[in-house]
Amino acid sequence: MLGDIKIVEICGIGPGPFCAMHLADLGAQVIAVERGEAVSVTGEKKVSKSVMNRGKRSVVADLKTPEGRETVLKLVESADAVIEGMRPGVMERLGLGPEVLLARNPKxxxxxxxxxxxxxxxxxxxxxxxxxxxxxxxxxxxxxxxxAPSSPITLIGDIGGGALYLAIGLLAGILNARTTGKGTVVDSAIVDGSAHMMQLLMSMAPRGGIQEQRGKSMHDSSHFYGTYRCADGHYISLGAMEPQFYALLLEKLELVDDPRFIRQWDMSRWGEMRSAFETIFSSRTREQWGELLEGTDVCFAPVLSPQESSGHPHMVHRDVYFERDGMLQARPAPRFDGQRVTPGATPIRGEHTEQVMESLDANGEGLWA
Known part of the structure; x- marks a missing residue:
């Protein structure tokens, strides 16, 4: 889908590499500029791979040297975008800040x-x-x-509020540059993106769906939306918000005539109802609850590890996960025209250095596939 988009990535950690990988997954041509060759503790060179580099070409360059900086400057001359994840001011001190790069390539x-x-x-x-x-x-x-509030690993910040917002910003900037001939600087901050992601939740405040105080909202205190521990120590999740889904849940749990659960939105009794649900769900295993509830409109799912998820019938049918380079990986998303995509190979660090340098010496001829 993005085959004509050319991106230079100044490799760092976390959301920057994920953003570049995501764009490469969708077909963009990405050249990853990595730091010096990997060296073992004994001082010997070693083969190094990062799954975040799948689908990219890897070039090694020392940006603290004139040669390394010139490599980047030549690369961006024909690129649509550059990605960097340094602290503010670092790229400027390296002589590779926005003013310098945009002078080389105004688009x-x-x-x-x-x-x-x-x-x-x-x-x-x-x-x-x-x-x-x-x-x-x-x-x-x-x-x-x-x-204590618990961090959902890197999903909300690094990926949701960071990498994906940067990807959208880059694509918007590229579209604008192709129309106007003018490039732009995209300031993608995780604090900005993760705050923006809260907008859907905050939109529920006027109708009482969310409260300022923790433990007083549907998502963190109701009995019908949450996770429960099962008899085998595993967990399941419920999201029976809508009245028809809640009614079906009560039917499945044989609680239709139980007066405790008639008033779904009586927040004063949520604690009592949640305690009752905890007792109920602790009486069977996760698999047993799946046999009763999975695939119905009660809004149910088992809480699975990635490895367990890869073997679940739904995930297998959609072919979401695959194994390569000795590790479990997820396929690119979203899909187009119903077709799943297999991402490109993961290069060894610096694998394409010689090829790219030769192309640069030839004035960029053949640099981009």
Whole structure:
């Protein structure tokens, strides 16, 4: 889908590489500029691969040298976008900031991936996913009353609020550049993206769906939306919000005539009803609950590990997961015309350095596939 889009990635960690991988998964041509060759603890060179580089070409360059900087400058001359995830000011100190690169290529879209953003009181501070989503408000409701909020790994921050927002920003910038001939700088901050992701949840406030106090909203205290421990120690999830789904859930649990559950939205009794559900769901195994509830309109799913998920009939049918390079991987998403996509191979670090350098020496002829 993105076969004519050319991206130079200045490799870092976390959301930047994921963003570039996602675009490569969708067909973009990505050249990953990595740091010096991998070396073992004994000082010997070693083969190094990162699954975040699947579908990309890998080039090794030292950006602290004139030769390394010139490599990047030559690459961006014919690129649509560049991705970097350094702290604010680092690329400028390397001589590869937006002004320099846009001077080489006025149509370039310069994508900047950070946690705090390019400016603000915390812009220069170190941080990680859980810090960014804490400040933005996105972690606040991740948990129940009386428990510490729990970070949902890197999904809300690094990926949701970071990598995917950067990808959208880059594509929007490229479309604009192709229309106007003018590039742009995309400031993608995880605090911005993760706050924006809260908009759907916050839209529920006027009708009482969410409260300011933790443990008082549907998502963190109701009995019909949450996770429950089963007899075997595994968990299941429920999301029976709508009245018809809730009615079916009560029917399946044989609770239709139980007066405790008649008033679904009586928040004063949610604690009592949730405790009752905890007892009920602890009486059977996850598999047994799946046999009763999975595939029905009660809005049910087992809580699975990635490895378990890869073997679930629905996931197998959609061919979501596959194994390569000795590890479980997920296929690109979304799909187009119903076709699943197998991502490109994962290169060894620096595998394409010689090929790319030869193309640059030939004035870029044949640089992009």
């Amino acid at each position: 370039l879209v310069y994508g900047r991936m950070t946690g705090w953003g390019q400016n603000g009181p915390m812009a220069q501070a170190a941080g990680h996913d859980n810090n960014y989503i804490s400040l933005s408000g996105a972690m606040y409701y991740c948990g129940t009353e009386g428990e």
